[in-house]
Amino acid sequence: MFLEGSFLGILPQMPVPTYTVTCTKNVLIVRDVYEFALSKPPGFIFEPGQYVLFDVPLVGDPADIQPRAFSLAALPEEPDLLFIAKLVPGGRMSRFVAESLSAGTTILMKGPMGRFVLDRTTDNRLLFVATGTGIAPFRPQILALLAADPLRRIDLIFGVRTEQDLFWMDMFRDLERKHPNVHFHPTLSAGSSSWGGHRGRVQAVIPQIVTDFSRLSLYACGNPEMTKGVKHLALTQWGMGKEDVHVEGYI
Ligand SMILES: Cc1cc2nc3c(=O)[nH]c(=O)nc-3n(C[C@H](O)[C@H](O)[C@H](O)COP(=O)(O)OP(=O)(O)OC[C@H]3O[C@@H](n4cnc5c(N)ncnc54)[C@H](O)[C@@H]3O)c2cc1C
Numbered sequence: 001m002f003l004e005g006s007f008l009g010i011l012p013q014m015p016v017p018t019y020t021v022t023c024t025k026n027v028l029i030v031r032d033v034y035e036f037a038l039s040k041p042p043g044f045i046f047e048p049g050q051y052v053l054f055d056v057p058l059v060g061d062p063a064d065i066q067p068r069a070f071s072l073a074a075l076p077e078e079p080d081l082l083f084i085a086k087l088v089p090g091g092r093m094s095r096f097v098a099e100s101l102s103a104g105t106t107i108l109m110k111g112p113m114g115r116f117v118l119d120r121t122t123d124n125r126l127l128f129v130a131t132g133t134g135i136a137p138f139r140p141q142i143l144a145l146l147a148a149d150p151l152r153r154i155d156l157i158f159g160v161r162t163e164q165d166l167f168w169m170d171m172f173r174d175l176e177r178k179h180p181n182v183h184f185h186p187t188l189s190a191g192s193s194s195w196g197g198h199r200g201r202v203q204a205v206i207p208q209i210v211t212d213f214s215r216l217s218l219y220a221c222g223n224p225e226m227t228k229g230v231k232h233l234a235l236t237q238w239g240m241g242k243e244d245v246h247v248e249g250y251i
Pocket residue numbers: 051068069070071072083084085086087088089090091092093094095114133134136248249250251
C-alpha cells in the first residue's frame with residue numbers, strides 16, 4: 001500500500017500552468033489604484049488567497065519581460081478574474097496597467113500559486129489586517145467564509161494613508177450591514193481632522209479591536225514591514241501560536 005505522503009514525495013513537481021488571458025476591464029478606482037478584470041481560462045482552479053504571476057512587458061519594449069505577483073481578488077466561482085494594482089513611481093507593472101492595459105489586451109499569466117489560504121480546520125474568530133492593495137485576497141476569503149459559515153465573527157482592518165486612498169468602502173460597509181458578525185475598521189495613518197474612524201498604524205489598532213487573542217486566526221497582507229510587525233507582535237506579545245498567524249508581504 002502506498003502511504004500518501006511518501007507517494008507524493010516521489011512524484012515530480014507539477015509544473016504551474018501558463019495561460020494567455022484577455023483584459024475585460026481596467027479602471028482607476030482611487031488616485032493610485034487600478035482595478036482590472038481578466039477572462040478566466042477554462043480549467044483555472046484556485047483558492048481564495050492565492051496569487052498569480054504575470055509576464056509583464058516593459059512599456060515601449062514588449063520583448064523585455066519580467067514577472068510580477070498579484071493576488072486573485074475574485075471568488076473562484078465568479079466569471080472573470082479580478083485584481084487591484086497599486087501604482088508605484090517608475091514601476092514596470094504600474095506603467096503597464098496605467099498605459100497599456102485595456103479591454104482586449106492580452107497578457108501571460110502563470111498560476112495559481114501560494115499558501116496564503118484560509119485554515120479550514122478551525123472555527124476561530126477571524127481578524128484580517130490589510131494595508132492598501134493587501135486587501136485583495138481578503139475580498140474572496142471573506143465572501144467564501146460568509147457563504148460557508150455565515151455567523152463567524154470577522155473583523156477587517158483596512159489601513160491606508162488618507163480618505164482619498166480608501167476604496168471598496170461600499171462593498172465592505174454593505175457586508176457589515178448584511179452580517180452583524182462582520183466588522184469593518186478602515187484606519188487612516190494621515191487622515192484629515194474630520195476623520196472619525198481609527199487612526200495610526202494598523203498594528204496599534206489591533207489591540208483596540210481584539211482583547212482576547214485566544215481562539216483567533218489572524219491574516220495580514222500588504223506592506224511587508226506591516227506584515228512582519230504584526231506577526232512579531234502576535235507571536236511575542238499577544239500569545240498567539242504560529243499556526244494561527246498567516247501573513248503575505250507584498251515584497
Ligand atoms: C504574493 C504577492 C502578491 C501581490 N499581490 C499584489 C496585489 O494584488 N496588488 C498590488 O498592487 N501588488 C501586489 N504585489 C506587489 C506587486 O507584485 C509588485 O511588487 C508591485 O505592484 C510593484 O510592481 P511594479 O512592477 O509596478 O514596480 P517595480 O518595477 O517592481 O518597482 C519599481 C520601483 O518601485 C519600488 N517599489 C516597489 N513596490 C513599491 C511600493 N509598494 N511602494 C513604493 N515603492 C515601491 C521598487 O523598489 C522600485 O524602485 C504582490 C506581491 C506578492 C509577493
